[in-house]
Amino acid sequence: xxxxxxxxxxxxxxxxxxxxxxxxxxxxxxxxxxxxxxxxxxxxxxxxxxxxxxxxxxxxxxxxxxxxxxxxxxxxxxxxxxxxxxxxxxxxxxxxxxxxxxxxxxxxxxxxxxxxxxxxxxxxxxx
Numbered sequence: 361x362x363x364x365x366x367x368x369x370x371x372x373x374x375x376x377x378x379x380x381x382x383x384x385x386x387x388x389x390x391x392x393x394x395x396x397x398x399x400x401x402x403x404x405x406x407x408x409x410x411x412x413x414x415x416x417x418x419x420x421x422x423x424x425x426x427x428x429x430x431x432x433x434x435x436x437x438x439x440x441x442x443x444x445x446x447x448x449x450x451x452x453x454x455x456x457x458x459x460x461x462x463x464x465x466x467x468x469x470x471x472x473x474x475x476x477x478x479x480x481x482x483x484x485x486x487x
Contacts, residue, residue, distance in 0.1 A: 379430070412424045437461075
């Protein structure tokens with residue numbers, strides 16, 4: 361068993377599951393979306409991105425692109441949360457929560473594409 365592939369797959373799947381955990385729930389209800397889960401999803405997504413830098417294949421480039429999209433979406437969600445919670449006079453209202461969850465939904469879609477690519481690559485590997 362290749363431990364590098366295990367770690368790579370682990371972080372891709374963990375990024376997807378953390379992002380899904382944050383995304384699920386009423387889109388405008390802040391009680392359904394935990395800030396620490398968003399932070400964990402962002403950190404794991406960034407780690408997954410770093411792990412994808414070594415692959416020089418075409419599929420590796422697509423893996424990296426999906427990861428960069430997820431990172432950008434999660435960073436935007438975190439920035440909106442920080443602005444709404446600490447700077448905006450309106451505070452963390454339902455409009456801000458909808459924007460945050462929408463950006464995490466985009467990251468979720470990118471993570472799903474990444475997992476589909478991982479499954480496709482796994483199915484094509486010959487022993």
